[in-house]
Amino acid sequence: GAVVSQHPSWVICKSGTSVKIECRSLDFQATTMFWYRQFPKQSLMLMATSNEGSKATYEQGVEKDKFLINHASLTLSTLTVTSAHPEDSSFYICSARAIGVYNEQFFGPGTRLTVL
């Protein structure tokens, strides 16, 4: 149980286009999902926290208009990278926390984004 999926697992896009990444909790309901960004051989940087049915809370320095997060249901959150540029190329990982469970997060497999 407690599986989180991400789609796509990798994506290549042209500069200036937008890319949507989906994060789904497959066998549990997640009131809260987290989006992280990871550069090669570096730690995970929390980008934002999304709660179902409300606006995401972004970490300092993360552009809200560039990284659009939607958490429309208890099993799905999406991250849209708008007007992508090569510097947005990174590994994006989501995690999900089940309802009422504060001490456990389940991580997705990640999405590798390459912007040409």
Added chain:
Amino acid sequence: AQSVAQPEDQVNVAEGNPLTVKCTYSVSGNPYLFWYVQYPNRGLQFLLKYITGDNLVKGSYGFEAEFNKSQTSFHLKKPSALVSDSALYFCAVRVVFGSSNTGKLIFGQGTTLQVKP
């Protein structure tokens, strides 16, 4: 401010030998500590956590970690390393603000474990 530090970028150990990956933390209040492992181009896999109770926590794949309050440490250990344990390991602390419990995790910078045959 709450933070976690992993002082070693890389740990090398021979297969069959014990391994230790170090982690120290700084929190206000009671610490909630976690260890995760990441294989190349994959997400994070949960290994173990300390919330309360016994200082020695046992987790997945034979790993364990010892919570030491006086030294503010939470080192990851395994009695006998396997080549397949080679991966990137992250220590994390859960952020708690007063009564607010968002579940946010702050990660250490990661330690690459290399186990050689």
